[in-house]
Amino acid sequence: MTRLQPSASANxxxxxxxxxxxxxxxxxxxxxxxxxLQVLIAPGETVETLYFPExxxxxxxxxxxxGGTGGVEIGLIGREGLIGAAPVLLDADRTxxxxxxxxxxxxxxxxxxxxxxxxxxxxxxxxxLLRYVHVHGLQVASTAYSNATYTIDVRLARWLLMxxxxxxxxxxxxxxxxxxxxxxxxxxxxxxxxxxxxxxxxIRAQRGRVTIRDRARLREMAxxxxxxxxxxxxxxxxxx
Amino acid sequence: xxxxxxxxxxDTGPLDLAVDEEGxxxxxxxxxxxxARTLAQDxxxxxxxSLIRDWFACTVEVTDEAxxxxxxxxxxxxxxxxx
Numbered sequence: 001m002t003r004l005q006p007s008a009s010a011n012x013x014x015x016x017x018x019x020x021x022x023x024x025x026x027x028x029x030x031x032x033x034x035x036x037l038q039v040l041i042a043p044g045e046t047v048e049t050l051y052f053p054e055x056x057x058x059x060x061x062x063x064x065x066x067g068g069t070g071g072v073e074i075g076l077i078g079r080e081g082l083i084g085a086a087p088v089l090l091d092a093d094r095t096x097x098x099x100x101x102x103x104x105x106x107x108x109x110x111x112x113x114x115x116x117x118x119x120x121x122x123x124x125x126x127x128x129l130l131r132y133v134h135v136h137g138l139q140v141a142s143t144a145y146s147n148a149t150y151t152i153d154v155r156l157a158r159w160l161l162m163x164x165x166x167x168x169x170x171x172x173x174x175x176x177x178x179x180x181x182x183x184x185x186x187x188x189x190x191x192x193x194x195x196x197x198x199x200x201x202x203i204r205a206q207r208g209r210v211t212i213r214d215r216a217r218l219r220e221m222a223x224x225x226x227x228x229x230x231x232x233x234x235x236x237x238x239x240x
Numbered sequence: 241x242x243x244x245x246x247x248x249x250x251d252t253g254p255l256d257l258a259v260d261e262e263g264x265x266x267x268x269x270x271x272x273x274x275x276a277r278t279l280a281q282d283x284x285x286x287x288x289x290s291l292i293r294d295w296f297a298c299t300v301e302v303t304d305e306a307x308x309x310x311x312x313x314x315x316x317x318x319x320x321x322x323x
Contacts, residue, residue, distance in 0.1 A: 022285070151287075151288045151289050151290045152287060153289055153290055154290065167258060175262060176260075176261075176262055177262055182316075185287060186261070186279065186282055186287075187246075187262060188246060188248055188258070188260065188279055189249070189283060189287045189289070190257040191247075191258045191259070191260055191294065192248060192289060193289070195258045195259075196289070196290075207261055212285065
């Protein structure tokens, strides 16, 4: 097996680690293919494996628990981050939220026990990853702000920008049912929102996928709901 | 089960017709009517959209898998006239 090199990793956290910290994790990293809707973190179960996405991304989904209706996406984690970071690094063995694959791809899995041991030995690694946990918390806070403040077409613009940040190219695979689930709406409102953005030339919508056409104007449409968490990532983790 | 498609047409604003390409499987036309009614009421009650000023200028257009129109339901018909 070829040895993983930090500078070669497509994951933004692994790539920025100093070699000695990367070497603490490297022996336990395994490259895995993940499939659409695969559950990476199951709600209420001990987190045993974390994932550093190299491509593809996962949605952190909250639902109303027993008797709750459906789920709503509260966070998105792709190649900038680490799936499972918050519960494991904050010393909680489990989380009520589910993380499932929204875009299939390749991720590096890591046993929770290996991460716990590595951060126990390296203060620099622990502090670096805790800063990431903080930044991810800011993203979730930004989702709460957006859901309370903006209409679904604006929230769709924010969501597409976040997917675009984590996608390989300009194309994002989605169904309107899935958009509705992610944004806490219903399919008809997702369809109208998609067509509103398309009518304004911001995206091109085809069955099952959306192509980003004008990222600058999508940012204008997102109207401040996008960008603050991303700026904090650049400040605390590193510029993209 | 047959699949019905619930598109939304609005007479005012920039949106002409939001075509539903995914559809829902429902047992019959009566179930499709109930679904259209719930859908319109939910949009009126819970969904602000910056580009749709008036939900009451909108209509649900329901088609079947052959693309034939099954029925239309004006949003205004889904709420009581007075309360």
